[in-house]
Amino acid sequence: MDAAAGILCYVGAYVFITYDDYDHFFEDVYTLIPAVIIIAVGTLLFIIGLIGCCATIRESRCGLATFVIILLLVFITEVVVVVLGYIYRAKVEDEVDHSIRKVYNGYNGTNPDAASRAIDYVQRQLRCCGIHNYSDWENTVWFKQTKNNSVPLSCCKAALSNCTGSLTRPMDLYSELLGMLCACVVLCRRSRDPAYELLIAGRYE
Numbered sequence: 001m002d003a004a005a006g007i008l009c010y011v012g013a014y015v016f017i018t019y020d021d022y023d024h025f026f027e028d029v030y031t032l033i034p035a036v037i038i039i040a041v042g043t044l045l046f047i048i049g050l051i052g053c054c055a056t057i058r059e060s061r062c063g064l065a066t067f068v069i070i071l072l073l074v075f076i077t078e079v080v081v082v083v084l085g086y087i088y089r090a091k092v093e094d095e096v097d098h099s100i101r102k103v104y105n106g107y108n109g110t111n112p113d114a115a116s117r118a119i120d121y122v123q124r125q126l127r128c129c130g131i132h133n134y135s136d137w138e139n140t141v142w143f144k145q146t147k148n149n150s151v152p153l154s155c156c157k158a159a160l161s162n163c164t165g166s167l168t169r170p171m172d173l174y175s176e177l178l179g180m181l182c183a184c185v186v187l188c189r190r191s192r193d194p195a196y197e198l199l200i201a202g203r204y205e
Helices: 002-025 033-058 061-087 089-105 114-126 134-139 141-146 178-183 194-203
Strands: none
Touching (some): 002 033, 089 114, 089 134
16 A cells, blocks of 8 residues: 555656646646645555554554554545546547647747747657647637648657658658647646746746
8 A cells, every 4th residue: 555655656656757848738627636635645555544544563453453443434435536537528628628728729839938939849759730620720710820730840750850840741750649648747837936947947948
């Protein structure tokens, strides 16, 4: 149980650490709720494990009863969370899709701002192109203005040095889902500290 608690805390901490890389894709005032829940559950499991160990060593009926009750409450809570996640999954997907599309519509490949650099960075890192696939770029302002039937170079597979982003060669482009990957990081606060701005200015170029 303690091992599971450690893994959950690690996953939650990892989401916090990597969140800034995806901050531009979310505008709603969420506060990293999934990561907080994961860390809270991990911490609770660790405490429950300690209670169970102590109760077993001391052969305490009260301690064992407390251990079983808390374990049952955790199980019920997990079931409720899964059910709520299933019920509201469509709303979450819609909000994520709306937030990401708004950022994509503001993309500027000629004079890229922080959000545009963030898009290029994320597409390279996640090896994806667009929200669902490369055709999503056809509906952006940038695509319509350039009129060259191509997507950003960040959509090109890293191994292909001669890729131009042209839609006439879709096999040269990444095809994984950005929307699905970003949905795992749904949550957001709009952090604008100096360190973050420095990160945007340096890493997304």
